[in-house]
Amino acid sequence: MKITIKYFGILAETSGKKEEILEVDKGMSAAELKGRQIKTYQIPEEESVQLAVNQNLNTEVELKEGDEVAFLPPFAGG
């Protein structure tokens, strides 16, 4: 199944990408995807990275076809 991944801030810089569409196995969890992308792009400080699945920070979900997963570095608003 296809999912869209978006990278922001320092993560877009590290991965060299703002967005990519990936083919992943059905039933993959958000946590598994996080681990995989962190390894692929050798993203440091893994614990500081939050994922949002379809703009929702609750990532205790199984990914579905067409999902948008955002890789978010620490927030710095204000």
Place this chain on the structure above:
Amino acid sequence: MDKKKPKKVFVQGAIPPEKIAQSIANHQSKTNIGAHSIFLGQIRADEVNGKAVGAIEYSAYEEMAEKVFHEIREAAFSKFDITCAHIYHSLGKVKTGELCLFVFTSSAHRKIAIDACTYFVEEIKAKVPIFGKEIFEDETHQWKVNK
């Protein structure tokens, strides 16, 4: 109606000081208001390893940020008896000394306006996916993390 409709929060570049004056002026016809509270975030020239920050370039996961801003608004209106609330946040480059965040809350009495304003600022810093690239005067950069 003020609290139901999602409002445009992001502005491109620095927030001009005139916008604050204009916002105050816009509320003079609302005579049930007895207190305004205003928070202004300004870009600080932090020094890191002898280099000073010259500007912050803000970016955001805009669709999610607009949604979270709306949720914060809804929560604030249910927690505090405020008459109205306005939030503006910069995107793009904002130089040191310029404004990047403007929160404006109004109520019949001061304590509610002040508490609501603080609530907005803390929630925005903690929950909205906004990212800041601190650009030094020599054009190198580092990524800002909220403390």
